[in-house]
Amino acid sequence: MIDFHFMDILMTGPTHCFTPDLLQGKRALVTGGGTGIGRAIAFALAQAGADLILAARQLPALQATAKEIETETGRNVLVTQVDIRSLDSVQALAGFVTENGGQVDILVNNAGGQFPQAAENYSANGWRSIIDLNLNGTWNVTQALGQQMLKGHGGVICNIIMTIGRGNPGIAHSGAARAGVAELTRSLSYEWGPKVRINCLGPGAIITPGMEATYDDDVLSDIGETPIPQPGTPEDVANGVVFLVSPAGRFITGETLMVDGGVSRYGSNQALKGSDFGYRTTPGPDWV
Numbered sequence: 669m670i671d672f673h674f675m676d677i678l679m680t681g682p683t684h685c686f687t688p689d690l691l692q693g694k695r696a697l698v699t700g701g702g703t704g705i706g707r708a709i710a711f712a713l714a715q716a717g718a719d720l721i722l723a724a725r726q727l728p729a730l731q732a733t734a735k736e737i738e739t740e741t742g743r744n745v746l747v748t749q750v751d752i753r754s755l756d757s758v759q760a761l762a763g764f765v766t767e768n769g770g771q772v773d774i775l776v777n778n779a780g781g782q783f784p785q786a787a788e789n790y791s792a793n794g795w796r797s798i799i800d801l802n803l804n805g806t807w808n809v810t811q812a813l814g815q816q817m818l819k820g821h822g823g824v825i826c827n828i829i830m831t832i833g834r835g836n837p838g839i840a841h842s843g844a845a846r847a848g849v850a851e852l853t854r855s856l857s858y859e860w861g862p863k864v865r866i867n868c869l870g871p872g873a874i875i876t877p878g879m880e881a882t883y884d885d886d887v888l889s890d891i892g893e894t895p896i897p898q899p900g901t902p903e904d905v906a907n908g909v910v911f912l913v914s915p916a917g918r919f920i921t922g923e924t925l926m927v928d929g930g931v932s933r934y935g936s937n938q939a940l941k942g943s944d945f946g947y948r949t950t951p952g953p954d955w956v
Contacts, residue, residue: 684715685907690914692717697765697772699752699809700779702729704876705828708902709776711736712910714743721772723750723761724779752779752805762812771816771823774913777806777849778828782842784939786946795841802845807852810866814856817864824913825866827853828905829924831932832870838939846870850924857922865921867912872928872937875899895930 696713700706701722707729710720714737722730727749734745748764751757765772780802785794806827817823829846830836836843853868860866873891891899908927911917926932 686712686716686910686914688715688717690716690910691774694718694773695721695769696774696776696913697721697723697813698776698778699723699750701776702726702733705871705874705902705905706776706778707733708906709778709828709909710745711740712903712906713774713776713913714741714745716910716914717743718774719744721746721748721765721768723748725749725751750779750809752809753800755808758808758812761809762816765813765816771820772813773821773823775809775813775817775823775825776828776909776913777809777825779805779809780828780842780846782839784838786838786940786944787840788946790841798841799845802842803848803852806849810852810856814860814864814866818860822863823865824917825856825864826909826912827866827868828909829868829870831872831926831928831937832924833932834937836937836939837945853924854922861921865917867917867920867922868924869905869908869912870924870926870928870932871900871905872926872931873899874902874905876902891929891931891935894928894935895933898929900927900929 691713694717696718698706698710698713698720701710702724710722710733714720720737720743722734722745724730727747730747734747737743737745746768748761750761782798782802810825814825827849829849830842832843832847832850850868853866856866891897905927908925912920912925931937
């Protein structure tokens with residue numbers, strides 16, 4: 669267990685930073701909205717006044733989160749299954765949106781994931797699965813829901829990626845996919861503006877049970893080298909999302925907001941220990 673007093677950090681995360689009517693009358697769709705960061709985003713949007721559609725592959729977590737949000741906020745929350753890698757599944761999601769009140773005003777592409785591994789060891793299937801999930805999956809949902817926005821009254825999209833720009837040793841496949849989403853976002857900001865605003869948010873080390881289960885304690889302890897020497901909370905990410913999709917962000921599009929404690933500027937950002945990269949521990953070739 670890493671020495672970050674996990675529960676204390678979660679308890680001190682900033683919540684209720686926005687007025688409860690900020691997003692009044694808006695409907696938001698959050699993919700991967702049942703657990704972790706997606707759950708926090710869903711709660712924050714509801715606390716700011718939005719009704720919700722939560723979508724993910726597994727229904728039980730979505731149903732539990734929806735019930736908690738409805739009880740706490742009184743907002744209307746619908747849930748549906750989706751596999752963002754499947755075009756048929758995403759089209760079914762778009763149909764569900766249409767059948768339940770028409771287009772959404774806000775789309776948060778949160779669904780995604782990765783596994784840490786040295787790049788030389790990627791299998792062809794491992795590489796494709798991460799690209800398909802994080803890049804193709806994000807595009808599938810963006811296009812399907814974005815078309816509804818373009819044909820309707822417009823909207824706002826926020827793509828959850830990761831810190832990019834310094835490389836992502838240990839998760840190079842996901843870094844490549846997320847950088848692709850950032851470039852896609854910049855392109856769409858022109859093609860779809862001004863009717864649709866679209867931005868990215870890049871979380872840094874955000875402590876969730878899933879993160880603790882995935883990454884080695886030695887890697888997580890390097891967070892102490894960053895400008896803000898502690899991990900963030902899901903609520904930190906959620907507050908950034910609410911800002912970007914709200915009227916407060918009305919003049920922001922095509923951008924990536926880093927919510928990362930400064931790791932995109934300074935500090936260790938690798939997902940594996942140095943010893944996991946074999947070539948880092950051997951002498952260089954003669955030409956070095």
